[in-house]
Each structure stands twice: as C-alpha cells, then as structure tokens.
Amino acid sequence: MDPQPTHAEQHSPLVMQLHRRRLLLATGAALAVIGFVPSHDLAAQTATPSPNQRAIDQLIDLSRALCGGGTFDPGRADMLLNLFSADNALQGGLDTLLAEPATPSAATPVTERSPEARAAAEAILVYWYAGVFKGAPVADRSAVYTQLQAWQAMYTPAWTTCKLYGGWADPPSLTPQSPENP
C-alpha cells in the first residue's frame, strides 16, 4: 500500500490544521521538557536540584515503576504533584509510596499496601493511563489525549492519528511503539 500522503491530504486545510496542532503539541512538550530539565543525565549534572525538581524526578521514577513503561512529561508530573498536594489522604499515600524502594521487585506488593498507598498508586496510574484524576478528566486532557499511557502501550498509535492507507489489510505489527516500552 502507498504510504505517501496524497496531494489532497498534503493540501487539505484540515489536515494541515491538524498537523499544525500536532506540531504545537510536540513543541509544547519539548518546551516543557527543556523547562523542567527532566532527564536523569541532566539532573545528575545539577549540583543542587531544587526541592520541586527532586520531587518531580521522584514522582517520575515512581510512575515509571507503577506504569510499567512509557514516557513521562515532567510538566505533567508537576501538575500531578499539585493535584496530590490538594488532598491530604492522597498526599499521605504518595509519601508512603515514595518512601519505598523504586524497583518494583523490592516494593510492597499491591495487596499489602495501606489503603492510602493503594489509592495513591491507583491515582497515579489512572492519571498517566487515562488522563483522569479523582474521576474527572484533567485540565490538559485534550492536549495530551493521544499520548496517554493507554495508547503508548498499544501496538498502533492512538485513534485520530493518521496511519497508512490500506495498511489495515496486513497482519498487525506486534512491535512496541516506543523503545521505552517493555
């Protein structure tokens, strides 16, 4: 099947609009990354990371262990920290989880966690996988929807993302979408 965008596709105002939207989202994400200095390499070069930066890094490490894979935007991690800070019970559960070893094998099994820690773990998972916190969509959900963890885990990109015309006739790829994926 022909993977090239058609003339009409290339020149459709709607397609261009959507492409621009994706570009803006990608740009926004990139700026967020730069702004929050997310990578561990860069973090290691920082002599004295701010308390907030340390908290973001810790939350991302915890999120990665809980979620099982994927990529994590530091700006969104910061937003999640703010959401936790507004709920004492959930914040307590988060503190408990952060105090545990980061490696999954050494962490407390799900069933042995305290109710607060279980609720906090579930909140973290639902936030990254579904863009939801305490049963409601998070403020930036429309911007991050196609990059939610639930879609990152799939073998095919999120719906609304253009794929190959007719590629649907072939057996599905079973290759993870990202090298970050397990």
Added chain:
Amino acid sequence: MPQSTGFDCDVAIVGSGIAGALVGWKLAQAGAKVVILDSGPTVNRVEGLALAFSSMASSVPDATYKMNPWAPKPATLDPNNYLVQTGPDPFVSNYERVVGGTTWHWLGTALRLIPSDFRLKSTYGVGEDWPLSYDDLEPWYLDAERTIGVAGDDIEDNGSPRSGTYPMPPHPLSYSDTQFSEAARTLGLKVTATPQARVSIQEGYNKRPRCCGNAFCIPMCPIGAKYDAMVHVGFAKDAGAEIRENAVVFKLDTDANGQVTQLHYRSPDKTDSTLTAKQFVIAAHAIETPKLLLMSISDTLPRGLANSSDQVGRNLMDHPTQLTYAMAPNPMGPFRAPLSTAGIEDLRDGEFRKERGAFRIELGNDGWSWPGLDPVAWSQKLIKEGVEGRELYRQIAELNVRAVRVAGLVEQLPLADSRVTLSDKLDDIGIPRPEVHYIIDDYTRNGLKAAQARFAELFTALGATAVTQVPQLQGAGHIMGTYRMGTDAKTSVTNSYGQTWDHPNVWLAGSGLFPTAGTANPTLTIAALALRAAPEIARALGYSAATPPAA
C-alpha cells in the same frame, strides 16, 4: 425565469443534513433563491476533537459536538436528557442538531436497500409496500453514490442490482475482516466489502482527502475523508444558497387554501423571526420533523401540519442492534482502519421475513470500543482490578489487539403506536421536547435472537473466547418512519417525492419517509430520495428540472 417577488426566497429548507443540503444544492444550481435554516451552529473540526478528548467518553457518537441549549438533542449516554420517554421500550438512538446534521457522526456505510425491501407487504405479508420500486430508485441510488462519493466493489452488489459502477474502488478489507471471512465461509456465509462514502483514491474526491485509517469515523472523521453534508452545504453556498444557523424553526403558517406561507424561527436569544417562501422543505430528521409538523397546529389544522392521515409521528423505527464481542485467538489489529470495512449481507432476505426481522452483520475494526472498553477505558478497568507495572502494559497491548466485535442491525416493522408526540415539557427556549413512545415487537425480538445465534456460531468458527452477547439493545441511530410516504393520503403523509398530500408546497425529506426499515443503513436511500425529489420541487417553482440522474 420565475420571480421571487413578494417572497423572502423561493424555497426555505429546514435542516442542513444530507437531505436538506442535497436538495438545497440542486435547487440553487437550478437558479432558485434558497435559504437553508439549521437549529444548530457550524462545527469546527479541531474544536470538536478537543472537546472529545477532554471528555470521559471520547468516542461516543456525540463526543465531538456541544450540547447547545437552544438546540438540545438526545445524548448518547443519556437520551432522556432531551427525549421524554413513555416506554415500553427505551429509545437509545441519537442525532445531531448542527449544520451538516447527523452525517457528522455517521459511520459512512452506503448500502442500498434490496428490491424486496420495497415490497415487504406484497412479498411477505408484513409491514408496508413503498410507493416506488427498487427499479424506480436505482438510477437515483447511482446518482447518490456519485454525488457523495462511495467506494464500493462493482462485482459484489450485496443483493442490490446495479446499472453502473461505483465512483471509487472499494477500500481493502481489514486483516480482521479476512479472518472473519474464513470463519464465515465454514458457515456458508460470505464477508463482503461494505460500500462506504469514504475516499479510497489518492487524488481525493469532492475536495476530500483519502482515508488515512485514523479510526475515528465516529464521532468525527478528523480529516473529512468520510462524507458529511458540509460538502453539499458548501456547494449549495457556492451556488448562491444562504445558510442561517442557530435558527430553530418552530411553526409553519398556512393560508385559507392550505398553502404554507411562512415559517417562524427562534434564535438563541429567544427573539423570533419569520421567513416567507414559495416552497418549503422540511428535512430535520425523523424526530424534529414530526415535532415541527405537530407544533404547527391552527384552528383549521388541529392535528398539525400535513397530518390529515394522523400518521405524523407514528411508525417510529430504528435498527435495534445486537452487539456481541469476543477475544480472537490471534491478533486482529483494530484501531488502524475505518471503523467497519466489511459485513455479511446474506441474511437480509428470505421467507423467514414472514415471521421475524432480517438483519445484516457489521464487522467492526474498533476493538471493544462500542461496548465501552476502548483502550483508555480498558486501562482504567485493569487498574481498578489491581493490575500494574509491566503486566498492565502487556495486557493493554495484547488484549486490545485481539478484541473484536460484531453488530446485527435488525429490521423493525412500522407500528402505529410507536410514535413521537409533543411533550408538555419545554426546552430552554420554550419549545416542546419530543415525547417518545417506542415499541419493539416480537418480529424484531425474534430477529435479534436469530442474530445472537449466528454470532455464537461465527465466534465459535473463529475460535474466539470470552464471547459476550450484550443484553441491552443498542440503537443504530437509524431513525425512520415518522412521516411515511405512500400512495394513499389516508394512510401516509406524502407521495413518493415527499410532497405532502395536504399542502402541495410542503415537501418532507429524510428517513422519516421510509414506510419500512429494511436492513440497510439509511443514509444512501435518504440521499437518493432527496436527489429524486429535487427536480420535482424545481418544477413546482417553475424552474427547469435539476440535473437528471447519471446514466
């Protein structure tokens, strides 16, 4: 050329869905002064997608459309937000009230009815006959396919004989379709490519790009590869038609001779206006159209407009749908194709129709989204069950890639007591909400049971597990029958062109005209009937007939 002197326009069209848009386009092309009114606003595609993504149910049919207080509509997840239901069965289909109408969220399936659908009473002794035959409509089906751009297989007619070719080749079957095809063959059934109004050619069609498999046809094709009526709203505007959005028509007036003289419409700020015209076309779908007719009561028309037969609002039909889903033994690859590319059409006709409803089978490419378990919802379910870490990641990928569903769209007979009337409850701008008394009879229930039995066989043949027959009936969104056409003014509302028996300058368009439901998704038939009516309306205006159907 006829003059519009004394009138605001030649023809006022209420509703800008596929029927209103096509008629408006044809009449504007013929030279008529056309005004198309719609109760809702113009939709912005990017804003619609953002709206869907910010909601918990991102892929339900109305996820991309606002609920405008001046033009409320049944919500997918709660149709009773607008419909006032009095039972006995729940009516769960919905529609959009925006410029372009419900084609914004339709699937794009462009099947024709089959010949016996037009002769149900004569052939099987149930339902009604249509006032025209399949052969009468066939040239207009062809015209409709070329007008809206249908991709289909010229070799496989799906039981509807053809006099010409499709304008575009069929879309490839999905990998999932081919797996179903193998299973169906063992049962003596055949999987065929579904004709669909979705661009399949690289150069595009009607300024629409080719489909790119973004798997979001419902609620909204992100790139406009699927036909929606905005195409012909645009063409109508190019030909000189005026579009008045956010104009909620709530009454039509008649003169002493029974001619309709003007309509009244209300704006979101509750101010009222009028529009006079020589001819009126009501194309506001099968619930809003009868509502408007019933609201147009007067001393001389106590039952409402065009309702001397007392058939307005009656015979409400849908295609009650059996939804069944399962886990395929091998990866099938959903979420990378149009939501459905194939179906099984072998079960749409037979002697059994004397006893029970026929059905067609739609094969989905959308995993378990319809039952409410799209990947995002599924992840929440697994998280709630305590799954996390790499196991969560693995399960989301491996379960979704094998998730399959089928839907059986079952025929429903016209029943006089299955109807739409006016509620005494009002909407936000003081207009009555529709009251729906919906009935599904044993004819249809037995069709649903037959569909369940077929699905059990099909999934066994596929080697599927976790087969789930959804017990709640699903709505297909195929609302039909509420201002039916016929040959007798005593038992029908219009003639075969949609011209009302009672008021010769009032024409009705849309699936409310259907005397029976058949099993084909109704949009192509709506388009064919609208294209067939347009030249008659042009003639009534004194213009030469609009373009004849393609040979």
